[in-house]
Amino acid sequence: MLCAGFARGRITFLRRAVAEHAAYEGLTGRQLEDFVLAVNEITTNAVVHGGGHGRLRLWSHDGRLWCEVTDEGPGLPAGWMSDAQPPAGFEFRGRGLWLTRMLCEHITIVSGPRGTTVTFAAVSD
16 A cells, blocks of 8 residues: 655656556556556646645555545536546646546546545556
8 A cells, every 4th residue: 555645846756656556566558657647647636726735545456456636625616527528629627537537447536625535446457
């Protein structure tokens, strides 16, 4: 299990730690790259939109590597992207959750006025 707090300026360090832990847990190749990219997107969202910091947990269960990212921000706004459609046009924002949905499995998002928690698993073989 890996548990770590993070904040702006520590995402690169966290991404390396996640990659090392995921490789140790057996992820390789594209599966490893996709999982680390998804973790990076969700932790960046926590920093940018969720109060500037958050907490990450990685663990293995039932042959999958799981990630949970929690922040203490104001929660997702009304009408947030809740379907599997990509963001419209050339928007620079709004792709993190969509991308995580495309790259990972079993995604849950719980959000309210005291923060957001995103949980997901690496795609299994």
